[in-house]
Amino acid sequence: MPTINDVAKHAQTSISSVSRVLNNSGYVREEVRRRVLKAVEELQYNPNALARGLIKNKSNTIGLILPDILNPFFAHVARGVEDTARSYGYNVFLCNTDGSIEIENQYLKVLEQKRVDGIIYAASQRGSQLIAKLKDKGTPLVVLDRQIECVDIDTVHINNYQGAYMAVNYLVSLGHRKIAFIGGPKDIQSAVNRENGYREALQAHGLVIDEDLIKYGDFRYEGGYEGAGMLLAGKKAFSALFSANDMMAIGAINRFVEAGIKVPDDISIVGFDDIPFAKLIVPQLTTIAQPIQDMSRIAAELLLEQIEGEKKSSREVILLPKLVKRKTCKEV
Amino acid sequence: MPTINDVAKHAQTSISSVSRVLNNSGYVREEVRRRVLKAVEELQYNPNALARGLIKNKSNTIGLILPDILNPFFAHVARGVEDTARSYGYNVFLCNTDGSIEIENQYLKVLEQKRVDGIIYAASQRGSQLIAKLKDKGTPLVVLDRQIECVDIDTVHINNYQGAYMAVNYLVSLGHRKIAFIGGPKDIQSAVNRENGYREALQAHGLVIDEDLIKYGDFRYEGGYEGAGMLLAGKKAFSALFSANDMMAIGAINRFVEAGIKVPDDISIVGFDDIPFAKLIVPQLTTIAQPIQDMSRIAAELLLEQIEGEKKSSREVILLPKLVKRKTCKEV
DNA sequence: AAGAAATGTGAAAAGGTTTTCACATAATGT
DNA sequence: ACATTATGTGAAAACCTTTTCACATTTCTT
Numbered sequence: 001m002p003t004i005n006d007v008a009k010h011a012q013t014s015i016s017s018v019s020r021v022l023n024n025s026g027y028v029r030e031e032v033r034r035r036v037l038k039a040v041e042e043l044q045y046n047p048n049a050l051a052r053g054l055i056k057n058k059s060n061t062i063g064l065i066l067p068d069i070l071n072p073f074f075a076h077v078a079r080g081v082e083d084t085a086r087s088y089g090y091n092v093f094l095c096n097t098d099g100s101i102e103i104e105n106q107y108l109k110v111l112e113q114k115r116v117d118g119i120i121y122a123a124s125q126r127g128s129q130l131i132a133k134l135k136d137k138g139t140p141l142v143v144l145d146r147q148i149e150c151v152d153i154d155t156v157h158i159n160n161y162q163g164a165y166m167a168v169n170y171l172v173s174l175g176h177r178k179i180a181f182i183g184g185p186k187d188i189q190s191a192v193n194r195e196n197g198y199r200e201a202l203q204a205h206g207l208v209i210d211e212d213l214i215k216y217g218d219f220r221y222e223g224g225y226e227g228a229g230m231l232l233a234g235k236k237a238f239s240a241l242f243s244a245n246d247m248m249a250i251g252a253i254n255r256f257v258e259a260g261i262k263v264p265d266d267i268s269i270v271g272f273d274d275i276p277f278a279k280l281i282v283p284q285l286t287t288i289a290q291p292i293q294d295m296s297r298i299a300a301e302l303l304l305e306q307i308e309g310e311k312k313s314s315r316e317v318i319l320l321p322k323l324v325k326r327k328t329c330k331e332v
Numbered sequence: 333m334p335t336i337n338d339v340a341k342h343a344q345t346s347i348s349s350v351s352r353v354l355n356n357s358g359y360v361r362e363e364v365r366r367r368v369l370k371a372v373e374e375l376q377y378n379p380n381a382l383a384r385g386l387i388k389n390k391s392n393t394i395g396l397i398l399p400d401i402l403n404p405f406f407a408h409v410a411r412g413v414e415d416t417a418r419s420y421g422y423n424v425f426l427c428n429t430d431g432s433i434e435i436e437n438q439y440l441k442v443l444e445q446k447r448v449d450g451i452i453y454a455a456s457q458r459g460s461q462l463i464a465k466l467k468d469k470g471t472p473l474v475v476l477d478r479q480i481e482c483v484d485i486d487t488v489h490i491n492n493y494q495g496a497y498m499a500v501n502y503l504v505s506l507g508h509r510k511i512a513f514i515g516g517p518k519d520i521q522s523a524v525n526r527e528n529g530y531r532e533a534l535q536a537h538g539l540v541i542d543e544d545l546i547k548y549g550d551f552r553y554e555g556g557y558e559g560a561g562m563l564l565a566g567k568k569a570f571s572a573l574f575s576a577n578d579m580m581a582i583g584a585i586n587r588f589v590e591a592g593i594k595v596p597d598d599i600s601i602v603g604f605d606d607i608p609f610a611k612l613i614v615p616q617l618t619t620i621a622q623p624i625q626d627m628s629r630i631a632a633e634l635l636l637e638q639i640e641g642e643k644k645s646s647r648e649v650i651l652l653p654k655l656v657k658r659k660t661c662k663e664v
Numbered sequence: 665a666a667g668a669a670a671t672g673t674g675a676a677a678a679g680g681t682t683t684t685c686a687c688a689t690a691a692t693g694t
Numbered sequence: 695a696c697a698t699t700a701t702g703t704g705a706a707a708a709c710c711t712t713t714t715c716a717c718a719t720t721t722c723t724t
Contacts, residue, residue, distance in 0.1 A: 003710060014674045019712060026713090027672045049445040050386045051710035055679050059382065061446075064426075068411070075407050079400070082428050086435075091442065094396075094426040096414050103418075110423065113381040114393075221612050254614055277609050280553055282586055335680055346704045351682060358683095359702045383680035387709045 002043040011039035022047065053115065062303060063111040065095045065104065066122040072275055073292060077122055077144065080296025088304050090117070097123045104130065112139070118303045120144055120296075140306035142299045147189045154302045156295055156317040160190045163288040163321035164197025167242050167270040170286075170323055172205050175332040176240040176268060180213040182227035182252060184244045191219070194244045194272060212236050217248045224251025232259055239267060239332050246271035246278050246287055253281070253328070264330035274324055283327035291319050334375040343371035354379065385447065394635060395443040397427045397436065398454040404607055405624060409454055409476065412628025420636050422449070429455045436462065444471070450635045452476055452628075472638035474631045479521045486634045488627055488649040492522045495620040495653035496529025497536075499574045499602040502618075502655055504537050507664040508572040508600060512545040514559035514584060516576045523551070526576045526604060544568050549580045556583025564591055571599060571664050578603035578610050578619055585613070585660070596662035606656055615659035623651050 004022075008015045013032050020026045021036045028036075039045070053059040064081050066074045078094065085092045093116065095107040104123055108130060111119060118140035121131065131148060134141050142154045171179050181198050184191030195214075202209050215230050217223020224243055228251065231238065243249035249271030253263050263269055263283060271278060274289035298317055305312075336354075340347045345364050352358045353368045360368075371377070385391040396413050398406045410426065417424045425448065427439040436455055440462055443451060450472035453463065463480060466473050474486045503511050513530050516523030527546075534541050547562050549555020556575055560583065563570065575581035581603030585595050595601055595615060603610060606621035630649055637644075 004712095005710080015711085016674055016713085017672085020673090023712080027670085029672060032672085046441065046444050048386070048447060048710050049442075050382045050391065050447055051679090052712075053679095054380070054382045054386055054681090054710080055712050057679075069401065069407050069414070070404075070411050072402075072404070072407075075402050075404075078426060079402050079428065082401070082426055086428075091425050091427075091446065093423050094410060094414055095423075096411065096418075109378065110381075112378050114423065115380060115382055250612060254612075257614065277612075280582055280586070280609075281613065282589060336682095337680080347681085348683085348704055349702085352703090355682080359700085361702060364702085380680050383709085384682075385709095386680080386711090387682050389709075 001048075002045045004045070004047065006043055007036065007039045007045050010043060011035040057115070059115045059117055060089055061091045061093060061114065061116045062300075062307075063093045063095055063107070063116045063119045064122070065097060065107060065119060067097055067099045067124070069094065069096055073273070073290075074122065076292040077296045080293040081120055081300045084297050084300035084304070088300075088308075090304070099124060108134065112137075117307045118142070120299055120303055122146065140303055142303045142306070144296065144299050145190070152314050154299075154306065154314050154316075156299045156302065156319070158190075158290050158292075158295060158319050158321055160193035160321075161197040161200075163272060163290070164194040164242070164244070165201040166197075166321070166323050167272065167288050168198050168201035169205075170325075171240045171242065171268060171270060171329065172201070172207070174240075174268065174329060177207060178210070178213065178236075178238040179207075179240045179242060180231050180238040181215070182224055182231075182241065182243045182248050183214065183216045184219045184248075186216070188219075191244055198242055210236065213238055217244075217251075219245050219247060221247050221251040224248025225255045226251075228252035228255035232256075232261075240329070241267060241269045243269065243271050246273040246275045246285060249285055249287070249328075250277070250281060253285075264328050268329040268332070270329060272321075278324075279326060286326045286328045287324055289322045289324045291321070295319050333380075334377045336377070336379065338375055339368065339371045339377050342375060343367040389447070391447045391449055392421055393423045393425060393446065393448045394632075394639075395425045395427055395439070395448045395451045396454070397429060397439060397451060399429055399431045399456070401426065401428055405605070405622075406454065408624040409628045412625040413452055413632045416629050416632040416636070420632075420640075422636070431456060440466065444469075449639045450474070452631055452635055454478065472635055474635045474638070476628065476631050477522070484646050486631075486638065486646050486648075488631045488634065488651070490522075490622050490624075490627060490651050490653055492525035492653075493529040493532075495604060495622070496526040496574070496576070497533040498529075498653070498655050499604065499620050500530050500533035501537075502657075503572045503574065503600060503602060503661065504533070504539070506572075506600065506661060509539060510542070510545065510568075510570040511539075511572045511574060512563050512570040513547070514556055514563075514573065514575045514580050515546065515548045516551045516580075518548065520551075523576055530574055542568065545570055549576075549583075551577050551579060553579050553583040556580025557587045558583075560584035560587035564588075564593075572661075573599060573601045575601065575603050578605040578607045578617060581617060581619070581660075582609070582613060585617075596660050600661040600664070602661060604653075610656075611658065618658045618660045619656055621654045621656045623653070627651050 004015055004018050008018045017028055017032055018036050020028045021033045082092050097104040120142050122144035145157045183195045199209055212234050215227035217227045249269055271285050271287035274287045278285040278287050336347050336350050340350045349360055349364055350368050352360045353365045414424050429436040452474050454476035477489045515527045544566050547559040549559045581601055603617050603619035606619045610617040610619050
């Protein structure tokens with residue numbers, strides 16, 4: 001692989017001049033520039049980013065830490081981050097942690113070795129000590145969709161509380177009074193925020209919160225299926241269901257259909273996430289859409305601002321979800 | 333950030349000795365080793381991979397080029413590649429090309445600049461000149477799920493022909509004689525292979541190929557929906573449908589249901605891919621499963637063998653898909 | 665015409681590591 | 695006791711850039 005030295009020889013000039021034309025810095029005679037460009041072309045010279053990074057103390061690389069790219073939510077995150085990183089001339093290291101704090105630690109270490117210019121962190125709840133440590137080192141950092149207690153960190157997330165509130169509000173506006181809920185795991189912050197939104201929306205409308213109409217699942221299809229089964233077994237009447245995510249909503253729908261209950265005629269349903277399949281099932285799922293890709297674009301932009309500009313005071317960006325009305329809700 | 337020099341001073345020894353203990357190379361007195369390790373710990377020293385890469389001419393990094401991580405197929409690819417790369421001590425650069433040859437070129441260039449140790453290529457069909465160029469440069473390379481004409485390149489893909497053949501074979505074994513087909517875009521190799529499998533399976537069973545029962549879609553939900561509509565409008569009787577992918581199969585099912593046609597009672601359906609949602613729709617979709625993650629694991633392993641071992645003769649690995657029987661097929 | 669400013673050039677240092685080499689000491693073989 | 699061998703150490707070169715600095719030449723002011 002040719003080096004800048006080879007180019008200099010071939011163009012009959014010095015290394016310095018080659019560097020100058022390549023970086024458009026300083027003065028260089030037009031003829032020399034031409035010769036250099038020609039040499040670059042002929043030798044197919046492609047500068048060594050390792051050497052460049054070493055001396056400039058900059059790698060034009062960022063790390064993206066997330067639990068699992070197979071989860072469509074994080075695939076969107078990756079897409080959004082990669083898109084804007086590329087447009088700024090950065091590459092992104094993909095780091096799946098699988099939820100393991102060990103892998104996370106390992107990655108944090110090697111990302112530092114590779115001298116990434118910044119990190120976008122969208123992984124475990126518990127990693128907050130790690131986060132604090134990173135912050136101490138001064139590594140540019142943006143935390144995505146995670147509640148982080150320590151202040152002074154750029155953060156962008158979605159208002160889950162508000163989204164749930166909107167869902168319930170919509171159901172109430174359709175005339176529903178008995179609205180069941182299937183929530184997510186209690187140790188996931190977004191899940192509890194959605195539950196709070198549900199509860200407070202009911203209260204705001206002067207409706208009673210019936211604990212028998214509240215079940216919990218694991219955010220997976222089976223959780224919704226089973227939750228719906230339990231609601232049915234409970235014998236308490238309800239005319240609507242708000243599910244804390246779409247997967248469980250779909251599970252619930254299938255459980256209802258099995259029981260001969262019609263959606264939306266007998267029961268109205270609102271999900272959360274707007275996964276791609278929400279509009280492919282029959283009936284199409286009414287749900288709360290999260291602007292994931294916007295979120296990750298903004299996260300990447302915040303990070304790159306941190307990297308390229310001087311550090312400003314840290315920011316918290318909160319995006320509003322959106323109600324997508326489709327076919328699983330009906331007036332009562 | 334502390335350097336090896338700082339560690340040497342702190343441990344009262346030379347740079348060379350520090351390097352030796354860090355790399356477990358050469359002789360070093362036990363006490364010195366202890367002092368060095370202590371210094372590393374105290375200073376939180378983390379070696380600069382850029383400098384290391386520069387001198388060793390090795391980055392412990394690979395590039396993964398694919399069209400779009402949002403496509404679950406490629407999300408699986410990414411996951412498989414990243415997993416095995418990590419286990420070998422490598423990082424992966426995520427490169428979405430969005431199908432654009434320009435972005436692809438851009439990425440190829442910057443990956444070379446960053447001196448990646450190898451590339452896994454799972455993007456456009458047309459990139460074969462690029463591929464040849466890479467090959468010429470001697471960059472370790474594995475091509476994933478793409479038919480590449482130029483020889484002497486490690487390749488791993490799935491036998492789409494065989495998968496389609498299995499699907500049709502299964503339908504025939506259930507007694508179906510009039511089997512419709514919705515294919516993918518004709519300029520995608522895997523799509524034409526699936527079509528060939530369909531055709532030759534019919535012939536092998538002595539069944540006529542009725543061109544009126546063959547429609548084409550875009551591999552998306554809408555394509556299947558419309559294809560099914562056209563089949564219905566065609567007035568030719570058929571008792572089964574093989575769809576070249578699951579998304580279109582789901583579109584077709586929904587179109588059939590809309591028309592009051594029952595699946596599987598009136599029409600049996602087999603898809604292709606086994607996307608996560610295949611088992612969540614009602615009725616659960618019978619389909620041909622691709623061992624995507626196996627494929628990408630193997631690809632990564634081939635690449636790392638190329639990188640770490642001396643280059644052996646190039647290999648082509650072909651994986652067999654699997655028929656997953658669920659609820660959309662019925663004996664006739 | 666002379667001094668000042670603008671333009672242009674190359675040598676050398678710096679960035680942080682690994683590796684080679686020369687040398688020094690300790691252990692072993694005869 | 696002396697020659698080998700094994701063990702241990704540090705200086706310096708190498709990897710490929712960018713950037714600074716000193717110097718040389720041209721162009722512009724007055």
